[in-house]
Amino acid sequence: MRWNRAVCALALFSAGLLAQEGKEEVVPYNVPDIENYLAMFKSDFGKKKVPQEDVIATLQNLVKAHKYLSSKGEEATKDDAKLGKKIVKQIAAGLKAKDRDMVSFECAKALGVLADPEGQRPLLSWMEDVVLEDKAPPMQSVEAGFLALAKIGGTDTATLDLLRSYATGKHTDPAVASGALKAVGEWRLIEANDRKEFFEKITGYVASLYSGMKGGEAKMRGVFEQRYKAVKENGLAALAELAGDGTTFADPPAATKWLNDNKKKKWEDYVGKGFRKGATNEAAPAEEPEGEEKKPEGDA
Numbered sequence: 001m002r003w004n005r006a007v008c009a010l011a012l013f014s015a016g017l018l019a020q021e022g023k024e025e026v027v028p029y030n031v032p033d034i035e036n037y038l039a040m041f042k043s044d045f046g047k048k049k050v051p052q053e054d055v056i057a058t059l060q061n062l063v064k065a066h067k068y069l070s071s072k073g074e075e076a077t078k079d080d081a082k083l084g085k086k087i088v089k090q091i092a093a094g095l096k097a098k099d100r101d102m103v104s105f106e107c108a109k110a111l112g113v114l115a116d117p118e119g120q121r122p123l124l125s126w127m128e129d130v131v132l133e134d135k136a137p138p139m140q141s142v143e144a145g146f147l148a149l150a151k152i153g154g155t156d157t158a159t160l161d162l163l164r165s166y167a168t169g170k171h172t173d174p175a176v177a178s179g180a181l182k183a184v185g186e187w188r189l190i191e192a193n194d195r196k197e198f199f200e201k202i203t204g205y206v207a208s209l210y211s212g213m214k215g216g217e218a219k220m221r222g223v224f225e226q227r228y229k230a231v232k233e234n235g236l237a238a239l240a241e242l243a244g245d246g247t248t249f250a251d252p253p254a255a256t257k258w259l260n261d262n263k264k265k266k267w268e269d270y271v272g273k274g275f276r277k278g279a280t281n282e283a284a285p286a287e288e289p290e291g292e293e294k295k296p297e298g299d300a
Helices: 005-017 029-046 052-071 078-096 101-114 119-132 138-152 157-165 174-184 192-215 219-241 250-262
Strands: none
Touching: 029 052, 052 078, 052 101, 052 250, 078 101, 078 119, 101 119, 101 138, 119 138, 119 157, 138 157, 138 174, 157 174, 157 192, 174 192, 174 219, 192 219, 192 250, 219 250
């Protein structure tokens, strides 16, 4: 998967299409129009002769239509629900657009915007079988895929295993680990036991890189330094979020010390930054707790 200059220009165009996500008013869509957009997208997403800009524009109408159907709440009919699922299914199919990197990238972002559980498995498959199989995956796709999964927030083992393994260096490119670590703090819900394991595994990973940079073999120190610098910001930020008591970490030894000092800590379910009480579409401050009152340990 490689992006040329033209595709980078398209990235700027498509980024603007989703920039207003969460800020637009809900626009009514009638069923014939939605069915028409579904047919157009199904027909065009894999056709090279159809500009990717046009496909993405159709995609945005499907996203808006889904938002409209969801906005009906208790007034939604069974047919509305079926049509909403049909939209998610069709967008998920767009992940498989061959040699249409921006189309699949925008489909991943759209599935995150919709945050429908039906989009989880297709996203997981796309990440495992396409994006992360690349020796040098485009970071736009890495981040979009992980963040989309974070907004859906699946707690199943396969999804969390993917996040945990790539957040702790499974891929040879440390930028992939950085992208996964960025998603950790955004994850909708991580149950208590998994939360603790995430903290321990991430601490071990960044600490190993830090140790190699500081005192490893002389000929390898540069390699460890490069890897550590790539994950430092998102890794330490993820640890601060998971700790949940307002603590920030200057370096991995500080996180290790915190872990040793809190061996008896009662871990609670983790709630992502954007899903805490009072949070908006923009991430809430890290120190904002979840629930009606602050827990003694400050867990989010």
